[in-house]
Amino acid sequence: AQKVTQAQTEISVVEKEDVTLDCVYETRDTTYYLFWYKQPPSGELVFLIRRNSFDEQNEISGRYSWNFQKSTSSFNFTITASQVVDSAVYFCALSESSLKNTGNQFYFGTGTSLTVIP
Amino acid sequence: DTEVTQTPKHLVMGMTNKKSLKCEQHMGHRAMYWYKQKAKKPPELMFVYSYEKLSINESVPSRFSPECPNSSLLNLHLHALQPEDSALYLCASSRDGLSLSDTQYFGPGTRLTVL
Numbered sequence: 001a002q003k004v005t006q007a008q009t010e011i012s013v014v015e016k017e018d019v020t021l022d023c024v025y026e027t028r029d030t031t032y033y034l035f036w037y038k039q040p041p042s043g044e045l046v047f048l049i050r051r052n053s054f055d056e057q058n059e060i061s062g063r064y065s066w067n068f069q070k071s072t073s074s075f076n077f078t079i080t081a082s083q084v085v086d087s088a089v090y091f092c093a094l095s096e097s098s099l100k101n102t103g104n105q106f107y108f109g110t111g112t113s114l115t116v117i118p
Numbered sequence: 119d120t121e122v123t124q125t126p127k128h129l130v131m132g133m134t135n136k137k138s139l140k141c142e143q144h145m146g147h148r149a150m151y152w153y154k155q156k157a158k159k160p161p162e163l164m165f166v167y168s169y170e171k172l173s174i175n176e177s178v179p180s181r182f183s184p185e186c187p188n189s190s191l192l193n194l195h196l197h198a199l200q201p202e203d204s205a206l207y208l209c210a211s212s213r214d215g216l217s218l219s220d221t222q223y224f225g226p227g228t229r230l231t232v233l
Binding site (some may be wrong): 028032033035037042043045046047050052091093096105106108109110111 | 129135158159160161206208209217218219221222223225226227229
């Protein structure tokens with residue numbers, strides 16, 4: 001089963017529209033961390049946010065906001081008044097408990113490709 | 119501006135060549151990572167070094183050989199690669215890598231083509 005599901009493969013919006021990128025995760029751990037990264041066409045992954053499982057406060061940073069809901073295992077990302085520079089692939093990721101020492105517990109979703117049309 | 123640098127940006131190599139990818143970070147981090155990313159896919163973890171010791175090897179073929187000369191530098195030595203190894207290779211660093219919960223900061227990547 002997918003640990004992180006980003007059901008929206010591709011989204012297109014017209015500039016200045018708001019857009020929400022969905023992320024649903026699956027874990028049995030009580031301590032975990034969620035991340036969002038942006039990957040523009042240049043290739044570099046840009047860190048956007050890290051949130052731990054005990055902090056359900058929504059976060060706003062400029063035009064970006066995140067809605068973390070443990071009840072639905074979701075960590076959705078909204079861009080307000082989208083701009084052409086927001087065009088990129090956005091990855092949601094999950095890191096499970098640090099108490100495990102076996103192998104990789106960091107999971108990327110499959111990504112959502114966002115195109116903002118001028 | 120990224121504080122993780124990778125060289126070269128692009129690399130084309132034949133299947134019999136030996137080449138190396140280099141990564142350097144200037145954030146005082148003690149963990150460094152190699153990822154492989156194919157087109158339209160998420161990055162796949164290959165190796166993790168924590169305090170200059172290899173802590174995770176995700177069953178990567180031996181034709182990929184990592185090296186961590188010090189906590190700021192990470193190399194990936196390539197030998198006898200196959201065309202299917204063509205991909206974007208991303209380096210990342212984090213504070214200590216004792217868990218994978220630390221934020222990873224990525225470099226711009228090396229786009230590798232194997233002919």
